Amino acid sequence: MAKIFSETGMASLKTFIIARVLALIPTMLILVTLVFFVMRVLPGDPVIAIVGMRAPAERVIELKKKLGLLDEAGNPVPLPIQYLNYLSRLVRGDFGRSLIWGKRPVLVEIMEHFPATVELAIAGFIVSIILGLVLGSLGGWMGGKTSSAVKTYGAITYALFIPWIGMLFQLFFAVWLGVLPVAGRIDTGLEPPTITGLYLIDSVITGRWDSFMSALRHIMLPAITLGLVISGVFTRVTRTSVEEVMRQDFVVAARARGIPEHKILIHVLKNSFVPILTMMGLQLALLMTGAVLTETTFSWPGMGTFLLERIQYRDYTTVQGTVVFFAIIVSLVNLIVDICYAYIDPRIRY
Amino acid sequence: MMGKYAKKRVAVSTTVAAVGIIVALIIGLIGGYFAGSMAAAPATATVTVTETVGAKTVTSTIQKTITSTIEKTITSTVEKTVTSVKTVPAGPAVSRIVIGVTDKVTDIDPSNAYDFYTWEVLLNTMGGLLRYAPGTTELEPGLAISYTVSPDGMEYTFRLRPNLYFADGTPMTAEDVVRSVKRVMEISGDPAWLVTEYVKDVIAVDDHTVKFILKRPVGFFPALVATAPYFPVHPAYKPKEIDSDQTAGGVGPYRIVKWVRDVELVLEANPYWWEGAPKTRQIVIKFFKDATALRMALEAGEIDIAWRTLRPTDIEDLKGKTGIKVIEVPGPYIRYIVFHMKIPPFDNPLVRKALAAAVNRKAICERIFLGTTAPLYSMVPMGMWSHKDSFLEKYGEHNLELAKKLLKEAGYSETNKLKIELWYTPTHYGDTEVDVATLIKEAWEETGMVEVTLKSAEWTTYLEYVRKGMLGAFLLGWYPDYLDPDDYTNVFVNAPHIGNAYVNSELKKLLEEASIKPTIEERTELYEKAQDIWADDAAIVPLFQGKLSIAVREDVEGVILDPTMLFRYWLIYKTS
Numbered sequence: 001m002a003k004i005f006s007e008t009g010m011a012s013l014k015t016f017i018i019a020r021v022l023a024l025i026p027t028m029l030i031l032v033t034l035v036f037f038v039m040r041v042l043p044g045d046p047v048i049a050i051v052g053m054r055a056p057a058e059r060v061i062e063l064k065k066k067l068g069l070l071d072e073a074g075n076p077v078p079l080p081i082q083y084l085n086y087l088s089r090l091v092r093g094d095f096g097r098s099l100i101w102g103k104r105p106v107l108v109e110i111m112e113h114f115p116a117t118v119e120l121a122i123a124g125f126i127v128s129i130i131l132g133l134v135l136g137s138l139g140g141w142m143g144g145k146t147s148s149a150v151k152t153y154g155a156i157t158y159a160l161f162i163p164w165i166g167m168l169f170q171l172f173f174a175v176w177l178g179v180l181p182v183a184g185r186i187d188t189g190l191e192p193p194t195i196t197g198l199y200l201i202d203s204v205i206t207g208r209w210d211s212f213m214s215a216l217r218h219i220m221l222p223a224i225t226l227g228l229v230i231s232g233v234f235t236r237v238t239r240t241s242v243e244e245v246m247r248q249d250f251v252v253a254a255r256a257r258g259i260p261e262h263k264i265l266i267h268v269l270k271n272s273f274v275p276i277l278t279m280m281g282l283q284l285a286l287l288m289t290g291a292v293l294t295e296t297t298f299s300w301p302g303m304g305t306f307l308l309e310r311i312q313y314r315d316y317t318t319v320q321g322t323v324v325f326f327a328i329i330v331s332l333v334n335l336i337v338d339i340c341y342a343y344i345d346p347r348i349r350y
Numbered sequence: 351m352m353g354k355y356a357k358k359r360v361a362v363s364t365t366v367a368a369v370g371i372i373v374a375l376i377i378g379l380i381g382g383y384f385a386g387s388m389a390a391a392p393a394t395a396t397v398t399v400t401e402t403v404g405a406k407t408v409t410s411t412i413q414k415t416i417t418s419t420i421e422k423t424i425t426s427t428v429e430k431t432v433t434s435v436k437t438v439p440a441g442p443a444v445s446r447i448v449i450g451v452t453d454k455v456t457d458i459d460p461s462n463a464y465d466f467y468t469w470e471v472l473l474n475t476m477g478g479l480l481r482y483a484p485g486t487t488e489l490e491p492g493l494a495i496s497y498t499v500s501p502d503g504m505e506y507t508f509r510l511r512p513n514l515y516f517a518d519g520t521p522m523t524a525e526d527v528v529r530s531v532k533r534v535m536e537i538s539g540d541p542a543w544l545v546t547e548y549v550k551d552v553i554a555v556d557d558h559t560v561k562f563i564l565k566r567p568v569g570f571f572p573a574l575v576a577t578a579p580y581f582p583v584h585p586a587y588k589p590k591e592i593d594s595d596q597t598a599g600g601v602g603p604y605r606i607v608k609w610v611r612d613v614e615l616v617l618e619a620n621p622y623w624w625e626g627a628p629k630t631r632q633i634v635i636k637f638f639k640d641a642t643a644l645r646m647a648l649e650a651g652e653i654d655i656a657w658r659t660l661r662p663t664d665i666e667d668l669k670g671k672t673g674i675k676v677i678e679v680p681g682p683y684i685r686y687i688v689f690h691m692k693i694p695p696f697d698n699p700l701v702r703k704a705l706a707a708a709v710n711r712k713a714i715c716e717r718i719f720l721g722t723t724a725p726l727y728s729m730v731p732m733g734m735w736s737h738k739d740s741f742l743e744k745y746g747e748h749n750l751e752l753a754k755k756l757l758k759e760a761g762y763s764e765t766n767k768l769k770i771e772l773w774y775t776p777t778h779y780g781d782t783e784v785d786v787a788t789l790i791k792e793a794w795e796e797t798g799m800v801e802v803t804l805k806s807a808e809w810t811t812y813l814e815y816v817r818k819g820m821l822g823a824f825l826l827g828w829y830p831d832y833l834d835p836d837d838y839t840n841v842f843v844n845a846p847h848i849g850n851a852y853v854n855s856e857l858k859k860l861l862e863e864a865s866i867k868p869t870i871e872e873r874t875e876l877y878e879k880a881q882d883i884w885a886d887d888a889a890i891v892p893l894f895q896g897k898l899s900i901a902v903r904e905d906v907e908g909v910i911l912d913p914t915m916l917f918r919y920w921l922i923y924k925t926s
Contacts, residue, residue, distance in 0.1 A: 170643065170646050174646060181650075183638060183643040184613070295639065299640065312808070312809070313810070
């Protein structure tokens with residue numbers, strides 16, 4: 001798409017952004033449709049799961065009517081009609097209500113869990129970037145045994161099982177050394193006033209340093225666990241990318257002209273960054289949808305475990321609403337990544 | 351002049367060295383902070399609390415410990431004026447106990463809450479007209495000091511205690527009981543049947559007297575009244591809809607001061623509770639998503655109590671740990687095999703009896719649950735009045751000889767094996783379920799005349815199959831709604847929701863009669879007969895009964911568990 005724009009001289013970055021935003025609509029429509037129908041063809045009656053085995057048939061029917069699965073006469077509402085009803089509510093911003101536990105608005109439930117996911121995603125992402133970029137660059141730059149060692153590191157870390165490594169960290173740092181907490185997001189009573197929902201940021205903004213340190217202590221182990229496993233991906237991509245750029249003519253030319261190595265390194269890194277940026281965008285988008293294993297291990301109240309639980313309970317509306325929400329988030333992250341390309345690589349223009 | 355690779359190495363080394371120094375500095379700073387925070391004595395702050403009660407002002411100064419090493423002076427004055435004259439009891443010492451659970455709270459609303467853990471929270475923040483005496487299954491006065499029953503058993507009249515107040519000081523009267531019960535009936539939530547099935551009407555005779563008019567005589571009505579749907583709730587609860595996150599509570603030992611769903615629940619002593627101050631001022635409940643993290647949090651001292659639910663291996667391991675004690679009592683939770691009476695070959699009583707005889711309960715309890723469950727030989731659990739080991743008396747335990755004899759009579763042999771499927775659900779009852787099914791299969795196949803295929807389905811799907819009567823032999827579990835043999839027996843006979851077409855008119859009549867008899871002695875006689883008939887039918891075969899296990903730090907006392915499965919926070923305290 002970038003090439004077409006530059007050749008024809010057509011669209012500006014602004015046009016590109018608008019086009020990408022508009023493209024979100026069919027993407028989300030496909031996703032919503034898929035989820036809607038898949039949830040309904042799966043075996044298992046969610047209403048029975050909600051009301052329990054002992055509920056009399058009348059209660060089951062009454063609940064099905066409330067949920068729009070049966071009409072007033074007790075006849076099943078056709079799936080296409082259910083689908084259209086759902087879409088019409090969605091365009092009005094109504095994500096629906098959960099089918100379980102008090103029938104709370106889906107959007108409210110999502111926003112209760114999303115900040116925790118964002119915080120963990122960013123922290124884990126930072127750890128993975130630091131480890132991945134540094135080691136990958138080292139391996140790509142040095143070559144030889146260093147490159148092999150980095151390759152091995154990437155393979156091992158990527159194969160690590162998060163609950164296992166997380167448990168080891170908990171055992172060592174929390175139980176044996178007692179310097180970090182086992183689980184949770186912050187100590188009782190130290191939550192900062194809510195501004196963004198991200199405890200680290202909110203505590204800095206409000207000057208609550210006790211909250212900041214508590215939140216920092218709690219996020220360290222899950223962030224390091226998550227970051228360590230993901231760093232394997234970044235290590236590999238960075239190493240490969242740096243190695244490829246190192247083979248380019250400009251590097252040879254720069255050396256021939258006596259340019260210091262550390263300056264050459266900067267240029268090599270800049271040129272190798274586009275594929276790394278792509279991977280960063282993908283990983284960050286993925287992290288924003290929740291890291292189920294990490295959240296479970298560290299009892300982190302994020303989107304991953306929230307969605308998993310609602311799938312198990314066949315909570316249709318919550319699952320659908322969450323998927324739509326994720327689609328928006330992932331698309332936005334990808335859009336930001338695409339925009340960043342232009343700043344990283346002057347050769348890319350829109 | 352330096353070679354190409356030498357220059358590279360120098361450049362990289364310099365960079366690496368710089369990064370290393372920066373990282374070391376950061377680690378040093380953070381490590382220094384933590385070392386300092388571990389060593390420093392906690393700062394203290396003074397909080398002044400002033401309460402004005404009628405014409406009386408009470409000021410108390412509480413030394414409050416804060417954990418931050420940053421010196422901070424906290425001074426706050428809380429003024430609270432209440433309009434009615436009442437006694438403010440002396441508060442408990444400032445203390446906190448942290449309880450960890452892997453359970454969750456669903457709706458903090460008795461009109462829809464229908465799980466044990468939420469009922470536990472409701473018990474500790476509300477209260478019923480009657481309640482169970484700690485450590486027993488005996489009912490004692492709660493919000494009501496007495497009750498009478500009309501001669502025909504159709505009316506129960508409860509006399510409330512005087513001077514009952516909700517946690518914010520609002521007086522509670524009989525009208526609140528009526529309002530709350532009618533609210534449950536109107537909202538018709540999941541547990542509403544516990545009221546609507548039995549109660550025709552409820553009226554306030556006067557401010558302190560409530561009368562329930564029943565649809566039919568029910569001998570276990572007092573046990574029902576002790577359940578959450580009968581708890582009076584604060585007027586703040588929405589009258590016609592479920593109020594999931596309402597924290598106004600009822601008349602209980604604690605009030606909710608903070609509720610973050612799936613993260614933590616903070617309770618503080620209710621200063622107006624009729625029984626006086628609880629032993630611990632603040633209870634914090636932390637919700638864990640993983641039993642391993644729960645266990646480690648206990649070992650690390652982050653929580654004082656690890657309650658529901660630790661794994662059997664963790665329980666056994668914690669028993670040997672210094673500084674931790676494990677308390678176990680028989681629980682009310684039972685597991686059983688269900689046979690469909692109309693699906694061959696289970697429609698043949700000889701087959702059902704043979705399989706009932708061959709089951710090896712002891713192996714399941716010892717090998718899988720490491721002794722945290724006990725073999726069960728009746729649907730009425732051990733520890734409950736009228737319990738009788740009817741299956742043990744009739745079939746013995748892992749009685750392969752009897753099983754083979756019965757199978758031969760049914761026409762099966764080593765060359766003509768009985769081929770059956772056994773269904774289970776892999777996670778709903780814990781991740782040990784596949785092992786339970788495997789051991790049952792092993793026991794049946796030990797006869798040499800049975801071939802078992804194990805099948806599984808995730809819970810929602812499993813439930814659907816069960817309800818539709820699609821399964822021939824399957825595993826289920828039962829937690830009681832109310833502690834009475836009726837809830838372990840009557841609900842399973844002539845009951846479509848169990849999915850096994852178990853119909854026995856004689857048994858049903860016996861159980862109906864037992865449910866309305868007024869005395870335990872009369873009821874016991876009938877339930878014992880019922881258990882014998884049950885064993886003879888072998889339509890539902892009891893397997894084992896769960897134990898309740900709780901692990902606590904050694905300085906925690908007052909932990910009392912019983913078959914209600916409801917942990918009473920107001921009794922627990924720390925000795926240091």
